[in-house]
Amino acid sequence: MAEGGQLVDHRDGREVVLRLRGVRTQFGDHVIHNKLDFDVFRGEIVGLVGGSGTGKSVLLRTIIGLNAATSGTIEILGVDTSTLHGKAERAMQARTGVQFQDGALFSSLTVSENIIVPIREHAGLDEQTMRDIAALKIALVGLPPDTGDKKPSELSGGMRKRASLARALALDAELLFLDEPTAGLDPIGAAHYDELVKGLSQSLGLTILMVTHDLDSLNAVCDRIAVLLDKRVVVGTMEELLAYDHPWVREYFHGPRGRAARQERK
Amino acid sequence: MSDVEPTIRYTMRAGKPVVEIGGNWTVLTLRGIRQKAARALSAAGAGHAARMVDASGVDRLDTAGALEILLLAGGGPDTEVTTRQKVHADLFQVVQKNMCAAMPERRVNWLAHWLEEIGQNTVDLYRQVINLCAFFGEILVVFVEACLQPRRFRISAVVRQMYEVWIRALVIVGVLCFLIGVVIAYQGIQQLRQFGAETFAVEAVGISMFRELGVLLTAIIVAGRSGSAFTAQIGTMQVNQEVDAMRTIGLNPVEWLVMPRIVALAVSMPLLAFWGDMTGLLGGAVACTIYLDFTFVQFFERLRDTVGAWHFYTGMIKSPVFGLVIATIGCFEGLQVRGSAESVGQLTTRSVVESIFCVIVLDAVFSIIFLLADV
Numbered sequence: 001m002a003e004g005g006q007l008v009d010h011r012d013g014r015e016v017v018l019r020l021r022g023v024r025t026q027f028g029d030h031v032i033h034n035k036l037d038f039d040v041f042r043g044e045i046v047g048l049v050g051g052s053g054t055g056k057s058v059l060l061r062t063i064i065g066l067n068a069a070t071s072g073t074i075e076i077l078g079v080d081t082s083t084l085h086g087k088a089e090r091a092m093q094a095r096t097g098v099q100f101q102d103g104a105l106f107s108s109l110t111v112s113e114n115i116i117v118p119i120r121e122h123a124g125l126d127e128q129t130m131r132d133i134a135a136l137k138i139a140l141v142g143l144p145p146d147t148g149d150k151k152p153s154e155l156s157g158g159m160r161k162r163a164s165l166a167r168a169l170a171l172d173a174e175l176l177f178l179d180e181p182t183a184g185l186d187p188i189g190a191a192h193y194d195e196l197v198k199g200l201s202q203s204l205g206l207t208i209l210m211v212t213h214d215l216d217s218l219n220a221v222c223d224r225i226a227v228l229l230d231k232r233v234v235v236g237t238m239e240e241l242l243a244y245d246h247p248w249v250r251e252y253f254h255g256p257r258g259r260a261a262r263q264e265r266k
Numbered sequence: 267m268s269d270v271e272p273t274i275r276y277t278m279r280a281g282k283p284v285v286e287i288g289g290n291w292t293v294l295t296l297r298g299i300r301q302k303a304a305r306a307l308s309a310a311g312a313g314h315a316a317r318m319v320d321a322s323g324v325d326r327l328d329t330a331g332a333l334e335i336l337l338l339a340g341g342g343p344d345t346e347v348t349t350r351q352k353v354h355a356d357l358f359q360v361v362q363k364n365m366c367a368a369m370p371e372r373r374v375n376w377l378a379h380w381l382e383e384i385g386q387n388t389v390d391l392y393r394q395v396i397n398l399c400a401f402f403g404e405i406l407v408v409f410v411e412a413c414l415q416p417r418r419f420r421i422s423a424v425v426r427q428m429y430e431v432w433i434r435a436l437v438i439v440g441v442l443c444f445l446i447g448v449v450i451a452y453q454g455i456q457q458l459r460q461f462g463a464e465t466f467a468v469e470a471v472g473i474s475m476f477r478e479l480g481v482l483l484t485a486i487i488v489a490g491r492s493g494s495a496f497t498a499q500i501g502t503m504q505v506n507q508e509v510d511a512m513r514t515i516g517l518n519p520v521e522w523l524v525m526p527r528i529v530a531l532a533v534s535m536p537l538l539a540f541w542g543d544m545t546g547l548l549g550g551a552v553a554c555t556i557y558l559d560f561t562f563v564q565f566f567e568r569l570r571d572t573v574g575a576w577h578f579y580t581g582m583i584k585s586p587v588f589g590l591v592i593a594t595i596g597c598f599e600g601l602q603v604r605g606s607a608e609s610v611g612q613l614t615t616r617s618v619v620e621s622i623f624c625v626i627v628l629d630a631v632f633s634i635i636f637l638l639a640d641v
Binding site for chain 1: 292293294296297298299300328329330333334337353356357359360361364365366605606607608
């Protein structure tokens with residue numbers, strides 16, 4: 001196996017924007033990840049999959065910094081996150097964006113105000129400029145202009161996800177983390193969302209790591225797929241993983257849903 | 267990250283107005299850019315209506331920067347942009363495709379706003395009263411049904427609630443009433459001593475505790491700790507759709523959630539108020555032994571001789587009504603919760619405020635009734 005849990009080396013001279021080495025996370029005696037290596041390169045979309053209880057969300061939270069790793073190093077955009085404090089940490093937060101599963105929009109603020117929060121905090125522009133930027137982001141994620149003045153509770157689940165993506169994009173983050181972005185959407189909405197993510201990543205040059213269970217999304221948007229297996233990550237393209245011999249991987253990708261998703265793609 | 271300031275210059279090129287852009291144009295470097303642009307524009311002379319942008323001097327660019335550049339160049343999606351890097355050209359294209367005027371901020375005349383607010387609140391209050399009456403009616407229906415079929419009182423749920431609202435409130439109610447008893451006795455002695463009537467402090471403690479303070483203080487504590495808990499519990503269930511689930515299974519939430527709480531509180535309130543009265547008297551007695559050289563026996567003998575039983579009864583008559591009101595409002599607001607966890611917080615606050623308000627208003631009504639009844 002190549003470096004960073006890859007089946008074959010895909011680096012191809014690209015910059016490594018996320019590098020995990022020897023990461024171990026445990027709660028009490030329960031070890032969730034052990035000796036986990038994982039690389040994400042600039043400009044790609046990586047899907048993170050794994051059975052329930054394998055710690056997909058824990059891994060995401062660990063990378064974002066909401067949960068401390070027991071040991072190991074995590075480098076985001078070339079900086080070891082454990083060495084970041086104060087100003088440098090805030091600067092790093094401005095370069096990454098997170099979309100939480102249910103949106104996690106601030107419920108007391110309108111969508112516009114939600115998008116403005118990170119801009120005001122990090123850039124401190126004047127009101128009108130920030131409102132203009134918010135309107136642009138709302139359009140970018142494909143929401144109608146009047147969404148800006150609505151409260152999160154007035155939006156449907158799919159719109160909330162888009163609004164949350166707009167907030168994650170507020171500062172033009174280079175690296176985006178999406179937690180189950182298509183969960184709970186109908187197939188049409190999910191397909192549109194996939195297109196949106198792919199389009200944005202191309203036009204804005206984003207690097208995206210998304211936790212997902214949607215085999216269609218994996219097929220449609222992900223350049224590579226990271227599978228959580230036996231407390232570690234195995235990364236490869238769809239083709240490589242199809243050939244990979246592991247009971248869970250075989251069942252996941254060769255099961256009826258996996259086959260149906262691939263069929264559709266052809 | 268290099269912090270090259272964004273630059274902007276309005277010039278003429280081959281007889282055409284052009285905006286020259288340079289430096290870093292990212293969301294983190296844009297502070298104060300509009301004032302800067304306005305200065306540059308006035309330096310170039312007014313009426314400079316550029317439709318062309320030369321962004322070949324731009325170093326770093328993001329969507330916010332591209333948006334600002336386009337807006338400063340007059341805004342339209344038809345603006346011509348020349349760039350050095352392909353990435354920048356793509357970015358401008360994306361932004362041009364998606365840019366639209368920010369929704370204008372809704373500015374309202376303050377008087378209109380004020381009137382709207384009053385109107386809205388009036389309508390809300392009206393609806394609130396109607397809904398509360400309807401809810402009370404629903405409770406009565408369930409109560410009557412339960413009386414015909416006593417099994418439906420859900421005794422185990424009632425007992426569990428009583429443990430929460432009665433047993434667990436004993437310490438706090440006892441301590442507070444004791445302290446109030448001490449304070450009233452002490453103040454009474456201080457003031458009445460001027461007339462040489464300091465022994466009347468015993469009546470002051472007895473009558474005020476029995477008639478008002480014991481029950482009122484207890485009601486306020488209960489509203490704060492049990493009424494709010496009812497709203498939060500039922501509200502959380504409402505957010506989790508547990509209440510909806512109950513309905514689909516055929517369980518009436520009023521019977522299962524509301525009734526046990528109301529019965530428990532209506533029974534617990536007199537018990538708590540009685541406990542409050544007793545600890546209050548104890549506080550008074552302690553204060554009198556300290557400041558008045560009374561013995562406990564003297565205090566209670568004087569109390570027996572001078573404070574009639576009806577003072578005690580009036581308090582006891584009020585207390586179950588207060589309990590009923592607090593529980594009804596607490597449960598009602600809990601069932602009003604819609605959607606998010608945020609509304610649980612709002613409605614919990616509202617439930618406490620409303621129940622304390624209602625308790626005090628009812629207390630005033632009771633005073634009038636007792637006055638007319640001459641007790």
